[in-house]
Amino acid sequence: MALNASDLNAGDTHEEVVVDDLTRTQLVMYAGASGDYNPLHTDEVYCKEAAGYERGTFAHGMLSMGLTGKMLTNFVGDGRLTKYGVRFTNQVWPGDTLTARATVVEVRAEGGEHFVDLDVVTTNQDGATVITGSATARVDP
Amino acid sequence: MSDDVIMPVEATHILMFARAVGDDNPIYRDAEAAAKTEVGHIIAPPTFPRAVSQFDPDYFLRLKPGEKWFGSGRNATGLDGPAKSSGGLHAEQHFEYHRQMKPGDVLSVVTREGKTWEKESRRAGKLIFTERVSEYRDQDGELVITARAVGVKTERPVEQN
Structure with missing residues (x-):
């Protein structure tokens, strides 16, 4: 379901645990699907x-x-995403549990369409930030 | 940079990629369910453009028959002498979606080098940053994705806290 601009306010947040106890097998799956076979990710x-x-x-x-x-x-x-960008601020290790959070920065209209700008942060189980970023999505009026 | 990389976008590859990022959303794997959505068809997850490496014949982080590989086999690294840096780490990644990628797209991907800069770091010594900008265009020449990657080469492995 798309979001509605009229329901969004700066400071609103959405948060999810996006992985619980990251496994080495998932790193192997990602290597295979993405094509990045760097042994740093799969070869102890x-x-x-x-x-x-x-x-x-x-x-x-x-x-x-x-x-x-x-x-x-x-x-x-x-x-609905029109932009998504991140900085990698800390490494993520097998066993990590990651929580990703989006915070509404601004809701705006441009060229007859509505957009929401989001601040993005992902943290690990110790509260360390592993990703900071931003995203923009087209929303309904 | 090398010539265009041609990236055919296929439903099976999208399914495998979505599994790899732990995303069970039916729009990445179920054509019937996807047909009932606002989009109306299967699309690729937002970070799928990363999978373009599969289609670059010279990609340096893929094992190739008959060539030495820096990962372990008989020894901790397949290279002679000390293992070199693997080519660096990923510092930033930015995507702009002009539309969503979908099965049936055959994308031409052109990458050009961007800026280079240096920084001193407590945890890894001298850092050298390089930027690469890629444009993904469809069969009609329409821009689908613009991607900007920043890589960093470190003087030594990143120290752990």
Whole structure:
């Protein structure tokens, strides 16, 4: 369901747990689907013994963005996003639980259409921010 | 950069990608359910443009037959000598959707290099940032997606807290 501009106010939020206890298998699935086979994300031996990452594999940034995007499309409705951008601020590790939150910054009209601008933040179970970003979606009047 | 990468968008690939990001929304996998939505057909999830790497014949983060690979096999890395950096980490990603990608699209993707800049970091030494801008156009030459990626090469692995 699409959002209505008349129902939205700056400061409104929508929040979802987008992954609970991230698994290494999901990193393998993401590698296969995206085509990013960087062993940093799937190969514990490479990470620990060759690359210097003692904790082992970590998630593709784009997986965190994809998980966060699920919260956005659930909030604004299918096919409504016009912009979505993020910065990756911390690594995401197997075992992490991520919560993604959108906050309404502005509701505006442009060229006869209505849009909502959103601030986007995803945090892990320790409260550390892993993604900050923004998004814009077309909304109904 | 190399020539255009041609990205055929297929329903099965969209289904697999949606599963990989844990999104069970029927609009990514069920044509009948999708037909009843406002959009009216299957579309791709917002970060699906990332999957363009599957169609780049030279993509450096894909194992290729007969070529050495930097991941582990007999040894911790398949390369001789110390493992090099894997080409860096992803710092930022931005998408602009002129319309949603859908099965049947055959997109031509052109990527050009953008700005480069440096920064000093406590956790990883010198950071070198590079920007790449990609345009995804359909069979009619219409712009579907504009993507801007910022990559960062670190002097050493990022320290953990």
